[in-house]
Amino acid sequence: MKNKILFVIKGLKITPNFKEKLTHNFHELTVLEMLIYLIFIRSFWDKKRRFFFEGSLALPGQMYIAERKVLFDVIKEKKPRHCFEVGTYTGGGSTYFISKAFESVGSGHLVTLENDPYFYNKAKKYYAEKIPVVAKHVEFMFGDKAQDFDKIIKLYVRVDCAFLDGAEDSNQTLSQYNYFLPFFHKGTILMVHDWNTEKTRELKPILLRGGKWRVYKEVKPPESVGLIVFEML
Numbered sequence: 001m002k003n004k005i006l007f008v009i010k011g012l013k014i015t016p017n018f019k020e021k022l023t024h025n026f027h028e029l030t031v032l033e034m035l036i037y038l039i040f041i042r043s044f045w046d047k048k049r050r051f052f053f054e055g056s057l058a059l060p061g062q063m064y065i066a067e068r069k070v071l072f073d074v075i076k077e078k079k080p081r082h083c084f085e086v087g088t089y090t091g092g093g094s095t096y097f098i099s100k101a102f103e104s105v106g107s108g109h110l111v112t113l114e115n116d117p118y119f120y121n122k123a124k125k126y127y128a129e130k131i132p133v134v135a136k137h138v139e140f141m142f143g144d145k146a147q148d149f150d151k152i153i154k155l156y157v158r159v160d161c162a163f164l165d166g167a168e169d170s171n172q173t174l175s176q177y178n179y180f181l182p183f184f185h186k187g188t189i190l191m192v193h194d195w196n197t198e199k200t201r202e203l204k205p206i207l208l209r210g211g212k213w214r215v216y217k218e219v220k221p222p223e224s225v226g227l228i229v230f231e232m233l
């Protein structure tokens, strides 16, 4: 209770980048900004913009509007049978939009891995209790390495889609890529977040070297902190 009161008191302000945050997501807003958005702004936005900005209102998550839209559209366009994600966080960002796209397609699963027990439990519980229809398209896994996917990946034999958004650690991202590589095939979709940060420093030259991957979509700053989607040739 004390934490909730402190959260509200701290949030009674408008930040200098409020306007910019309206291109990010609802959960980046302060409490006062949330109220301004809900009372004065929301009704002027179309349904699509609200969907990508808000996500599931009671479930925090990361990613900007443009990034969420790319993840959603790619699943709808390419219709992979499944997608493997590293980095669930609380489940309200990429996890929500990828699984909503599978729900919209009517089939497909996201298998998502998180190494923080608090986030893993929070996300899993919220989906089961609050959004069971979406939960049918997600499998939550607790673990800290791509090898934790072993059992599930063997059932699928090949990997149609992967999304890398784990720790800000280029070596971990590279190991995740190397784990998936033998399972990738022509047409596999590989989505990578934080394309301009340390997270992807070692993987970037490998993907851009040519021959193996083509860039299918990319969102750049300021609409994104860097999200790139590759298709395997």
Ligand SMILES: C[S@@+](CC[C@H](N)C(=O)[O-])C[C@H]1O[C@@H](n2cnc3c(N)ncnc32)[C@H](O)[C@@H]1O
Binding pocket: 061, 062, 063, 086, 087, 088, 089, 090, 091, 092, 093, 094, 095, 113, 114, 115, 116, 119, 143, 144, 145, 165, 166, 167, 168, 172
């Ligand atoms: C940038 S956040 C992911 C944001 C999320 N994709 C979203 O859109 O809201 C990175 C997440 O990866 C988790 N993580 C870090 N290292 C990991 C690892 N080795 N295995 C699995 N998850 C990891 C962190 O705990 C954190 O929740």
